[in-house]
Amino acid sequence: MSQIAENYKRVDTVTPDKLFPGHDALRLDATQSLAGSTQVLHFDGRPPVSYSFEEKIVRWTSEPATNVAYPIGEAAYEAIEVQQGLLAATINHLESNSNDLIIFDLLRRRALVVHTVMVGGSSTIAERSVILEAGIGGGIGERFERTTELVGKRIHWSYGPSHFFEHIYIEPELYCWHGITGPEAGMGAVEPTSARKIAEKLYLFSWSDRGTPFNGALIIDLNGKPKSAGRLVGWDPEKRTISQVIVGATGLLVNETKYDHSLI
Template identity: 25%
Template sequence: MSTSSDWITVGALADGFAPEAFILPNLADLDGKTFTLHFANGWQIEHRFEQDTLSWNAADGHSSGTAPYRATSVRPGLYLVDFIKREGELTSSISLVLDTANAAFTAVIGRMPSQEQTGEGLYSRALTGKPLTSVQAQFLHGSLDRPWQPGLCPHAPTTELVGLRNLYRYSPSEVYEHIYLNDQFYSWQCLKGVEQGLCDTDRCDTYKIADQLYLFVWREKIIPTLGLVLIDLQQHRSDGKIFGYAGESFDEFSNFPVSSYCQVLNQTEYPDA
């Protein structure tokens, strides 16, 4: 059990979450399928899925590769695909929300800070107008297997979680609480588990994917961490991953699945909002 001063690495967090974790199965639904992702920014990248790996190939030839992937689904017609993309010295976390019902997608590209960036103090970052976290997350949208046109992707930023207090049980031993403060910040605390007693307020982004289904992404500032989950308030389930450096060095990454049974504790309504 941790005390309020025991911050741990993402690798240690993965070890804590692993026993009896409530993770969703890695689906074989996409095996043998190919999707061409037409990005709103003009990119066109083909993704071909096999049993254990996916291959990507950009139309301009500037990006191609193969990587193991995880694919899950919290609702019919919606897939969360997650993999690590390594090109040269650059390692990126790639998460795709494939919305086959609407022939649309949202991509989240995450990157960890360099060792030099992690050495910047929070005070220095605040005074220079930088976000307190040095973890990067880029959100891109587009259409599946059809040329992009404005309006084809219905996924949009939302404040519908603001005021919500939600409990997440990731395993019999790991329980967290989230409080969604506004469109940029949320607070979390570990009620039970390897981070018990720890809490913080961090940067976040929330996109509405469907009715009562949200893509929630957070970026932590103490231990560089990117968290990404789909939260289904209808099914009371969440599914996603946590990405960061595995240990205290900067040469190995941890990218592990997290799924939970979640429940709303209360909803705060602000009278002057």
């Protein structure tokens, strides 16, 4: 058997309890910038949702209540400041096995939501994620456009001393990852992705694993030295609940492939 085959590990063998510890070594400090504010998000084709933020708790309401999965409730949240006027809040809904990463672009009065839910079947759990746009305080104006600006880039990402990855963004909706150091060393896959442009060289990057119930949602900043921040969510099979870790990473742009589409 080759050395590569001996070192290969299936991606579904690393559960969140093994993967997540240490991923938060470079997480950004939490901000209280949203505390004391109420942000009303107006979506296309669904009722507005009003989020009222306190220091560590967010409460939300929506009308009519029958049109949304959780019309009223509260949960712990954590927010980070990405840039001035640009905040990201992570809300973990343990009662419904779901999770929201909400990007608040306060200057342009718009928001971007990555909503992930763990769906139970007769014998398995599946992850389902959607990306929603909303206007803040009114209808949607400027959109978060899908982007191809990550395509061709090869970046090494460090989440701290125990987690080191290689990412290659090969298509607008596919990327390849390879674990170099940490629990996922010797593992890799090509996964479905979605990328939206937030600002100049600033992107929302979200992906789902094919082999295990998992979603990652990161804000990638390529202004200067690459860095990222966001959250990972997965299914904890022992606790039978959704699991979350808030993460940060620094990156190195190893190289970039420029595609000449005229030759295709």
